[in-house]
Amino acid sequence: MSGAWTAVLLGGVGCYLLKLAGLSVPASVLERTTVRRMADRLPVALLAALVAVQVLGEGHRVVLDARAAGLATAVVLLLARVPFLFVVIGAGATAAVLRAVG
Amino acid sequence: MSDPAATASEVERRAVVRDSLGVGVATGLYGVSFGAVATAAGLSVAQTCALSLLMFTGASQFALVSVLSGGGGAVAAAAAALLLGVRNTLYGVRLTTLLGWRGRRRALAAHLVIDESTAMAVTRTSTATARLGFLVTGGTIFLLWNLFTLLGAVAGATIGDPRSYGLDAAVGGAFLALLWPRLDSAGHRVLAIVAAAVALGLVPLAPAGVPVLAAGGVALLAGLLREGRSAP
Numbered sequence: 586m587s588g589a590w591t592a593v594l595l596g597g598v599g600c601y602l603l604k605l606a607g608l609s610v611p612a613s614v615l616e617r618t619t620v621r622r623m624a625d626r627l628p629v630a631l632l633a634a635l636v637a638v639q640v641l642g643e644g645h646r647v648v649l650d651a652r653a654a655g656l657a658t659a660v661v662l663l664l665a666r667v668p669f670l671f672v673v674i675g676a677g678a679t680a681a682v683l684r685a686v687g
Numbered sequence: 688m689s690d691p692a693a694t695a696s697e698v699e700r701r702a703v704v705r706d707s708l709g710v711g712v713a714t715g716l717y718g719v720s721f722g723a724v725a726t727a728a729g730l731s732v733a734q735t736c737a738l739s740l741l742m743f744t745g746a747s748q749f750a751l752v753s754v755l756s757g758g759g760g761a762v763a764a765a766a767a768a769l770l771l772g773v774r775n776t777l778y779g780v781r782l783t784t785l786l787g788w789r790g791r792r793r794a795l796a797a798h799l800v801i802d803e804s805t806a807m808a809v810t811r812t813s814t815a816t817a818r819l820g821f822l823v824t825g826g827t828i829f830l831l832w833n834l835f836t837l838l839g840a841v842a843g844a845t846i847g848d849p850r851s852y853g854l855d856a857a858v859g860g861a862f863l864a865l866l867w868p869r870l871d872s873a874g875h876r877v878l879a880i881v882a883a884a885v886a887l888g889l890v891p892l893a894p895a896g897v898p899v900l901a902a903g904g905v906a907l908l909a910g911l912l913r914e915g916r917s918a919p
Contacts, residue, residue: 588761593734596751596765597741600772604744605797607779608788623910624777626878627903631771632746632866633879634886634902639753640859642890642898655856656863663867670717676860680853 651687655680696815703816707807707823714745714803715831721748722839724858727849728756732840739836743829744801746865747771750899753858759896767896770903778805785809785817799825878909 640652655676662672718739725735730752738748747768754764779800785808788796804825811817846852870876882902889898 588764589730589734589755591761592751592755592764592768593730593738593741595761596747596768597738599765599769600742600744600747600775601798603769603772604775604779604800605794607776607800608783608786608793608797610776610780619910621777623907624773626875626906626909627770628746628774629866629869629875629878630882630902630906630909631750631767631899632862632869633882634899635750635753635767636859636862636866637883637887638757638890638898639855639862641887642757644758644895645891647887647890651853652856652859655853656859659860659863663864668713669861669864670713670720672864673717673720673857673861676863677853677857680856681851682853684851684853 651680651683654683699816700819703807703811703820704823707820708827710803710807711824711827712831715828716835717745718832718835719839719842720857720861721745721752721832722836722841723843723846724749724839724849724854724861725752725836726840726843727846727852727854728752728858730755732837732844735840735843736833736837739833742768742772743798743832744772744775745832746862749858749861749865753862754896754899757895759894763894763896763900767899767903770900774802775800778802781805781809782817782821785811785814786821787814796821796825799829801825801828803828878906881905881909 636656640656641647641649643650655678658679659672659676662675667675721739722735725738725748726732730738738751742748742751750771751764751768754767755761759767779797782800782805783793786796799821804821807824808817808821811820843849843854849855866879870879882905885905886898886902889901893901
């Protein structure tokens, strides 16, 4: 995978600096409501987009396959308040079984 | 230990350690899913372990791997990870007066600023118990997350085609599980649907990685627009 080390180092160092900035920057800069509202919304939008692209994206196409069934299992498990690890395993196992059968 | 105040604080300390260990162990263990997913997606064992050591914030790590394995470039992958990591900056702002560390200690503590360590610290009333909750939670997760990343990475590198094990669907499930507790308001639920729709709409048009970053742009816009509406 080309560029993987670049991504790992760039992302790794950057994420550390973001953490350090929070502990170092005067609170007044980051406690402004606009900044707080954006930081509150960023993870929601990014994670939702990652779910969509990871489950429905296939190169440059949008497809419905075993991954969608895996996601449906994840929804059921989350509604049942099952721990994180089992949600992940449940989603994967559903897709694996469907692919083995189909 | 006949002093009642000292006894009470000892009881509180024990409760903080117990709660923090519980959260720490539960969270650290799912490093195994990250390790397996990352190597199955094409990262080497060394790259996977370096991510857990250096980046040490789960959602960003999964995002980076997801963008890379979808064919995205290094910059797009790192950018997705960084945008998700911005929330840790906000956590730091809340933690800094509570923990009261400076200099080298602050630089070391910064690495442990993640969802769980913040949650186990901000609910405390004293600096001592906040530090205890932060360090026990963050330290336990750092240790186990890296150990289990290595185990998962070695396993993932040897299992063959990751799709037959449903690992691609497992990553989708992981993202949804990370998103789930944040869908606590109607505004967040609408934003999640719009962001997912924007990303999917861009999949046929834009280079890999860009749809996710565009969704981040939607979030920034949502923050600005709301501000404009509520301004006097």
